[in-house]
Amino acid sequence: MIEKELSENTAHTLTADPESNIFVTASVLLEYLFCPRFIYFMNCLCIDQNEDKRFKVLKGREVHEGKERLNIDYLRKRIGCVGKEIGVYMASERYHIKGEVDEVLTLSDGSMAPMDYKYAEYRDTIFRTQRYQSIFYGLLIRENYGKEVKKCYICYVRSKNLLKEIEIKEKDFAEVQSMVDEIIDITQKCYYPKGAKYKTQCIDCCYRNICV
Numbered sequence: 001m002i003e004k005e006l007s008e009n010t011a012h013t014l015t016a017d018p019e020s021n022i023f024v025t026a027s028v029l030l031e032y033l034f035c036p037r038f039i040y041f042m043n044c045l046c047i048d049q050n051e052d053k054r055f056k057v058l059k060g061r062e063v064h065e066g067k068e069r070l071n072i073d074y075l076r077k078r079i080g081c082v083g084k085e086i087g088v089y090m091a092s093e094r095y096h097i098k099g100e101v102d103e104v105l106t107l108s109d110g111s112m113a114p115m116d117y118k119y120a121e122y123r124d125t126i127f128r129t130q131r132y133q134s135i136f137y138g139l140l141i142r143e144n145y146g147k148e149v150k151k152c153y154i155c156y157v158r159s160k161n162l163l164k165e166i167e168i169k170e171k172d173f174a175e176v177q178s179m180v181d182e183i184i185d186i187t188q189k190c191y192y193p194k195g196a197k198y199k200t201q202c203i204d205c206c207y208r209n210i211c212v
């Protein structure tokens with residue numbers, strides 16, 4: 001995944017246009033993290049990438065639709081979960097973000113945390129896309145519930161429901177806000193952003209034939 005450097009100062013100074021009616025979802029954030037030009041091709045040129053045909057996307061949706069059937073209460077108890085809500089849709093007009101969180105957990109210390117399910121195996125690291133997606137959900141929870149969000153959790157279904165914890169700091173929320181601001185900026189101004197830093201990503205990109 002690309003390594004787009006966002007300084008802490010920049011992250012705090014960028015804010016979404018208050019007049020904008022654009023709302024960014026977690027899936028759009030993932031496209032941006034893969035390559036900012038995805039936003040240009042999808043939102044400005046309206047060129048579809050036909051993601052519905054991809055096996056992993058379809059399987060991922062199946063997992064999300066059936067996540068309430070997974071019995072992982074023992075994992076929730078281990079992290080001090082005292083309450084949960086499943087499939088919670090939220091939006092924030094302040095940050096222009098919206099989405100459905102797999103699970104909203106209430107922890108024993110009074111803080112809250114998102115739980116995200118991945119139809120994937122854990123590969124010895126939490127990918128950048130997965131990390132920022134979870135932080136995105138954490139920001140939604142903080143804005144809608146008014147509770148502190150210090151952690152988020154990812155459940156890797158294909159690794160026997162392995163649960164991984166991510167610590168969230170204020171600068172992480174600021175970085176997500178900055179990314180959302182840039183997504184909105186690209187969409188509104190239709191400018192052509194820089195592409196992915198690592199060109200090996202371009203090999204399987206659905207836009208490689210039109211990207212210059």
